[in-house]
Amino acid sequence: MTSHIPTVARKEFDDAGRSKLLWALIGLLVGLVTIGYVAIWYTVDDVTAAEVLSFLGTPLQVILPIAALIAGYMAVVGERRSGSIKLLLGLPPNRTDIVFGKLLGRTAVVGVAVGLAFLVSLVLGAAFFGDVPFVDWLGFAAVSLLFGTTFVGLAVGVSAGVATRGKSMALVVGLYMVFVALWELLTAGPYYLLYDEEVPVEPETWYLVLDQFNPIFAYTNLASSIVEGSLIPFQFQYGLQSMEAYGLTPAERHPGDAPFYLQDWFGVVVLLVWFAVPVAIGYYRFENADL
Template sequence: MSADDATASLRQAVAPIDERLQGLDWYPVAKKEFADTIRSRALVILSVIFAVLFVVPPIVAFYTDFGSARSVSAVLIAGRLRIMSVVVPIAAIALGYAAVSGERESGSMKLLLSLPYERLDVVIGKFVGRSAVLLVPLLGALLLQYAVVIPELASAEANVQAESLLAFIALTMLLGVVFVGAAVGISAGTSTTRRSLAVIGGLWIYFFALWNSAARGTGSLLREYTDVESLTTIKAELVVKLLNPTQAYQTLVQSLSGNAEHAARAQMFGGLRSQVVAQELQGSVPFYLSDGAAVAVLLFWMLAPLYLGYQVFERSDL
């Protein structure tokens, strides 16, 4: 089958879905966003980056003399977790920070709003369209990675490892959508791309480099100025850590990869202290430190910037 035949077959397969979605006011905006990004080659660039990050390491680890690790979880989850916490948000920010502010700056937003679209349609459409641009190459690379390690999944722990890998794929995609939502929301709430990039870029730097200091500071203040028990101090630090979406992602992956909730939360401290924290938690965590709470944190960082950005955008003069 030629490339043209494959493209025609794909279009024919998605045509019924496309027709149904046409009834949604924001869908034409999302469809245009996706098409424009493809023409800009962003999809190709992201596909190459994700393929290198996801596919090359397991090939080296499992099928060359340079590889030393033979655990699927070690290579694909533990080994990639921190990298994905950095690369996926950066890719999402790059896709989303100019989604609305770029068109406001260029003046094309006035033309877009002269069509039968509400401002809410624009924000939702751009969020969905840019999310699709991120998720298509990300999912493709993750599935290709899965195909590469299929022979390694034939071990006695195959079921556990396969479930862990699927959890990693789903949560990594969710992390990407979260940061697209944050970037598009901030873009909607700012009038220039420079301001949008400064806000979302500064927020990501704070998440990555400074948030843990705030968590440690919270624990230090409680120890110094109150008489609370050690366990209360630990829980307070964990709450602050969990409010960081990248750390919520990491601890969720650890939890859904086979670790108990208390052990996954304890690993947020790292080093020897994680063992002490796990013992202090005594095999359980309160609801505000549960997996459900971590998912709620991720959803908050996706939806809150979108809502606040839309509110500012709705009241702004173009």
């Protein structure tokens, strides 16, 4: 049977590309990268392109998830809401083509955002700070693309699994707030209650395993292992763990040799889980939904 995923993906890329809000966020991302590089060049002496590269992690971890969620949260449920899903299913694409075509098309939009940000960093880095460490730059770009793709998968999975725009928006906004605003309360809070103390720099292993499953943490851990300097996760802090722990990876906080599931590369697994599980659940629900 012929797959129509590429056809749906091309249509989705065009449709998502018409979103003024999405392009405003992409423009903001590129603008912040430009302003940041110019400001660092103007104010800081004796800095290398490799050191400046880590600056990208800040605007990327803040803007990229929001852009990805906006790109994906209406992907499928928008068709159900308007009634066009029945017309679309009357054409050659089937439900599988729709879900994965939309996923591919919306991912391509986020890929454009990542590509533009890193292209600007490459040009400005070479112009202001000398040779750019291309291997580090390429690895950082690949990790950032995976990070953006993770949030697209999360949003498209939610969109496929619910029947209304309101539910889709509530779920993606709620999950984003969990990652950014509530994660420390949900992880360090129980630790504080169990041990009657703030989370130390070297906590129990179960805490490190749980804590690293925040996709934003996984991204900053991976990026910190690639670029010079460490990236601080964008997260609300409530003082439930030692201030010395902020910015350290799980491997750095584990006493002795860290097991494989606490090493930096395991962040790839975390991001893939957050991508694959919502897509699988959303696809299953959409495949069995009465439209």
